[in-house]
Amino acid sequence: MTKTRTPTIVVAGAGLTGLSAAVSAREAGARVVLLEKGSRRDVGGNAAFSGGLFLFCYDGPDDLTSITQDFEPGMKAARIEAPPYTRQAFVAELMAMSGGRAEPRLVDKLAERSLDTVGWLAAKGVRFTFNRTLGAEVRDGVLHIPPGQVLTCTGEGMSRGFEVIRPLLAHAERIGVEIRWSTPLAEVLHSEGRVTGVAVGDGGQTVPGDAVVVATGGFQASRDLRREHLGPQWETVRLRGTRLATGDGIQAALRAGADKAGTWSRCHSAAVDPTMPSPESSAAAPPFPLHGFWLGVLVNRDGERFVDEGPGPWVRNYSKMGKAIMRQPGREAFEIFDQRTAARVADEFAGSAVPIVAETVPELAERIGVPLDRLARTLATFNDACPPGDDMSEDRGTADITPPKSRWASPLDRPPFVVYHAVAGLTFTFGGIRIDPDGRALGTDGAPVPGLYAAGEAVGGLFYGDYPGGAALMRAAVFGRAAGRTAATETTPAHHSA
Numbered sequence: 001m002t003k004t005r006t007p008t009i010v011v012a013g014a015g016l017t018g019l020s021a022a023v024s025a026r027e028a029g030a031r032v033v034l035l036e037k038g039s040r041r042d043v044g045g046n047a048a049f050s051g052g053l054f055l056f057c058y059d060g061p062d063d064l065t066s067i068t069q070d071f072e073p074g075m076k077a078a079r080i081e082a083p084p085y086t087r088q089a090f091v092a093e094l095m096a097m098s099g100g101r102a103e104p105r106l107v108d109k110l111a112e113r114s115l116d117t118v119g120w121l122a123a124k125g126v127r128f129t130f131n132r133t134l135g136a137e138v139r140d141g142v143l144h145i146p147p148g149q150v151l152t153c154t155g156e157g158m159s160r161g162f163e164v165i166r167p168l169l170a171h172a173e174r175i176g177v178e179i180r181w182s183t184p185l186a187e188v189l190h191s192e193g194r195v196t197g198v199a200v201g202d203g204g205q206t207v208p209g210d211a212v213v214v215a216t217g218g219f220q221a222s223r224d225l226r227r228e229h230l231g232p233q234w235e236t237v238r239l240r241g242t243r244l245a246t247g248d249g250i251q252a253a254l255r256a257g258a259d260k261a262g263t264w265s266r267c268h269s270a271a272v273d274p275t276m277p278s279p280e281s282s283a284a285a286p287p288f289p290l291h292g293f294w295l296g297v298l299v300n301r302d303g304e305r306f307v308d309e310g311p312g313p314w315v316r317n318y319s320k321m322g323k324a325i326m327r328q329p330g331r332e333a334f335e336i337f338d339q340r341t342a343a344r345v346a347d348e349f350a351g352s353a354v355p356i357v358a359e360t361v362p363e364l365a366e367r368i369g370v371p372l373d374r375l376a377r378t379l380a381t382f383n384d385a386c387p388p389g390d391d392m393s394e395d396r397g398t399a400d401i402t403p404p405k406s407r408w409a410s411p412l413d414r415p416p417f418v419v420y421h422a423v424a425g426l427t428f429t430f431g432g433i434r435i436d437p438d439g440r441a442l443g444t445d446g447a448p449v450p451g452l453y454a455a456g457e458a459v460g461g462l463f464y465g466d467y468p469g470g471a472a473l474m475r476a477a478v479f480g481r482a483a484g485r486t487a488a489t490e491t492t493p494a495h496h497s498a
Helices: 016-027 045-049 061-067 087-097 104-123 162-174 223-230 248-255 291-295 314-326 342-348 361-368 372-385 471-490
Strands: 002-004 008-012 031-035 079-081 128-130 137-139 142-144 151-153 178-180 185-191 194-200 205-208 211-214 267-272 297-299 332-337 356-358 417-429 440-442 448-454 495-497
Touching: 008 016, 008 194, 008 471, 016 031, 016 045, 016 162, 016 211, 016 471, 045 162, 045 471, 061 079, 061 104, 087 104, 104 471, 185 211, 185 248, 194 211, 211 248, 211 471, 223 417, 248 448, 267 291, 267 314, 291 314, 291 332, 291 342, 297 314, 297 372, 314 332, 314 417, 332 342, 342 417, 356 361, 361 372, 361 417, 448 471
Parallel strands: 008 031, 008 211, 031 178, 079 142, 194 448, 211 448
Antiparallel strands: 002 495, 128 151, 137 142, 185 194, 194 205, 267 417, 297 332, 332 417, 356 417, 440 448
């Protein structure tokens, strides 16, 4: 009698990408072995340290309320107004932020599958909520939602990513995904032109498989690869996310015949509080992102502004701030606020970071260690360039100063001043493995490498100079899910006699 053997899919990396791939492959009928380099305490990869924000397309309020009816305090309203965020808008935004370099097929698929994938996550137990820090507000009993990022995972503060991982891990275990902790990928094995499994650990042990999905993240935690690809100034940069993403999976895939894609010299980095310790487990909070920059000004250690703090919604621009800080003397900066905005910053954008408070500009200069004459000139020039009036609104831009502050420009003239020390925190790198929209790893000839798949931060081709907030988690879930399903459905089961 001939029996059909269930194919085995090996997934390397238990972050959002890997968990999505493993669940999807299992749902497609495969046996799934999920390998994680770290222990169970490290589950989640970079997603565990994120804000839990997903960027997806929707046609209106009904799409949003089909996913969640949870609201943060003060946001519940009898009616919701939510202009559509269309596929065309998603594609146009990501293409614009990549300078036109993003792979169009990947961008199209990310937009096309985004809403369905958020619903898929919700069905697995991931809880979402309407979030007030992203521009949504209640006016006259109506919740007004700007197009774009409107939902985050339910949780406290801005670091909510583990609330994506917790239910997805539980679901994976419930449906029979076999998880092997402390089992790093060493090599992708192949024979007669096809992937046959992986070597793990020091390479002495193997895990056979009919297909392999590489979901091991980028190379941001490798000092050597940072120096080689990002430059020597990034060698000692502070990590915001997992310490385990050292590029091992990417390198193994390249050795197995996959091609490189994307820009290897760029990365996502944000302003972070330098006093916060790096997390010891994925359930712990990462160094807190200081995303309140748009409500004040940034100065360097010379007391001078160096970046437009308000070119658009902060969630579209926070990933620019780390790179801007890295170009400053000492690779540090100071976010300065007055009493117009200090309370909001402390409530929404500073976490447990402890600010420096000063009653006067001379005291402020002394406390943060910058030249008084330059700081005083910077603040006076900025204040003079702000439009008249006391409101803090999006349409207020400065006049005749460089760099400008394009929006939310109000003078800093209501002491005491509140300051947060900021350094760059490296989140993830942009270069990686070349894939097609279904997660197949592609070789240098453009053809799929038989049996090899990849997704998430291990791949390149989507993000270049910058990207909109929420697109990274969306990428992880969309392409992780796609890679797992493709691996399971197109792997030819072997037959044997019994």
